[in-house]
Amino acid sequence: MFVDVAKIYVKAGDGGHGAVSFRREKYVPFGGPDGGDGGKGGDVIFVVDKGLRTLLDFRYKKKYIAMSGENGGTNNKFGKDGEDLVIKVPPGTVIKDAETNRIIADLKDESDVAVVARGGRGGRGNTKFATPTRQAPNFAEPGMPGEERWIVLELKLLADVGLVGFPNVGKSTILSMVTGAKPKIANYHFTTLTPNLGVVDLPGVKSFVLADIPGIIEGAHEGAGLGIDFLRHIERTRVLIHVIDVSGIEGRDPIEDFYQINEELKLYNEKLSKKPQIVAANKMDIPGAEENFERLKAEMDKHGIKVFKISAATNQGLKELMQYVGQVLENVPYDEEPLGEFYIPEDKKFTYIIKRADDGAFEITGSFVDRLLLSVNIYDSESLKYFHKVLERKGIIEELKQMGIKDGDIVRMNDFEFEFVE
Ligand SMILES: Nc1nc2c(ncn2[C@@H]2O[C@H](COP(=O)(O)OP(=O)(O)OP(=O)(O)O)[C@@H](O)[C@H]2O)c(=O)[nH]1
Ligand SMILES: [Mg+2]
Numbered sequence: 001m002f003v004d005v006a007k008i009y010v011k012a013g014d015g016g017h018g019a020v021s022f023r024r025e026k027y028v029p030f031g032g033p034d035g036g037d038g039g040k041g042g043d044v045i046f047v048v049d050k051g052l053r054t055l056l057d058f059r060y061k062k063k064y065i066a067m068s069g070e071n072g073g074t075n076n077k078f079g080k081d082g083e084d085l086v087i088k089v090p091p092g093t094v095i096k097d098a099e100t101n102r103i104i105a106d107l108k109d110e111s112d113v114a115v116v117a118r119g120g121r122g123g124r125g126n127t128k129f130a131t132p133t134r135q136a137p138n139f140a141e142p143g144m145p146g147e148e149r150w151i152v153l154e155l156k157l158l159a160d161v162g163l164v165g166f167p168n169v170g171k172s173t174i175l176s177m178v179t180g181a182k183p184k185i186a187n188y189h190f191t192t193l194t195p196n197l198g199v200v201d202l203p204g205v206k207s208f209v210l211a212d213i214p215g216i217i218e219g220a221h222e223g224a225g226l227g228i229d230f231l232r233h234i235e236r237t238r239v240l241i242h243v244i245d246v247s248g249i250e251g252r253d254p255i256e257d258f259y260q261i262n263e264e265l266k267l268y269n270e271k272l273s274k275k276p277q278i279v280a281a282n283k284m285d286i287p288g289a290e291e292n293f294e295r296l297k298a299e300m301d302k303h304g305i306k307v308f309k310i311s312a313a314t315n316q317g318l319k320e321l322m323q324y325v326g327q328v329l330e331n332v333p334y335d336e337e338p339l340g341e342f343y344i345p346e347d348k349k350f351t352y353i354i355k356r357a358d359d360g361a362f363e364i365t366g367s368f369v370d371r372l373l374l375s376v377n378i379y380d381s382e383s384l385k386y387f388h389k390v391l392e393r394k395g396i397i398e399e400l401k402q403m404g405i406k407d408g409d410i411v412r413m414n415d416f417e418f419e420f421v422e
Contacts, residue, residue, distance in 0.1 A: 005155070010085075010150075010151060016080075018140030020137075035140050069122045069143060092236065125141075134386075170243055174318065177318055183212055194230075202319055205322050211237060217264075284317070407421055
């Protein structure tokens, strides 16, 4: 089955924690700090693999987690960086943030790369916190968490040519005759439920990718039939082969069919109706087709649209049609139109809020607090001084003052409480 949308979870590696450690040397009772830094967490990176055609793999595996950085060690040993997780997707994959639906990346070519979740920075070891006045820092920094998010992968087929037309006109039969694809073919409407792709490989024809989509009916642009889900698969094709059943065997008129399908294409997306179109008048083997063909051809001549007489079932005229399509393709550029506003997700911000608790304490909560407390060693005065400095730098002390804090008031951060001293 063809899969074109997948929702997955990605998480970059966490940064390793910085180490708290001191040199132990013979004859030196208390050496200097030698806690190394933690390693950076691995990124989650998407790259294009031209050999891939579907997002099938992502239906079975939903979680992608990059390696975390190692913690720092003694003896100033740095923690190893976590390895990046590289995920391969087919060309034409658009990555969106599942929560906001905004586009994170549009991967078209082999050179396209997108970092979708960044690894957390490693924490600094206690060596880095040593200063002339703080010679034995008894604390270190924790690693930063890696970014994580749910994303949606969307694959718009990168077919060169799309087969469009009413149900049962013979689109899948054409695909099966000129490519190695083996789509289901049957004499009823909506035999094709999901798009099929094939590579046209005929002598004298420069190969191209042909897409067969489910039949289009009136109202397709509003979701009637299977229409709308699949029209987007041909948004990026460069040429359309409009397949029309000229036998009239289903009681429809070929000329009306032509206009109706074009109306649907236009209502869905103006761009679709402007693509070069070549008409394939199919089922010419059925008696009565010839007369319809002449009428259709006269009508198409008015628009300067080329019509090919074919019988897909008996393989008549297909080679000439494909040869012509191949020539047209040589003069039609690739669709390079950007998909709209791009957006690179921001790094996680560490935030906090200050509230007055019922007992009068100043309560500070939030991710900033959680992270800061990880690095505090409350039994160590140097660590507490550093902690105070961070509060000051972040502007929290100032904010507390503005809220009217006085000496002796209680400040509470999660489980940790202390008296405020100016
Ligand atoms: N007589 C005749 N029958 C044909 C020809 N081409 C296709 N058919 C038949 O028409 C029926 C529909 O063919 P499909 O290729 O499944 O048609 P489709 O356009 O893909 O149909 P949907 O997938 O339902 O949209 C099948 O029974 C085919 O055998 C043809 O040239 N002549
Ligand atoms: Mg079909």
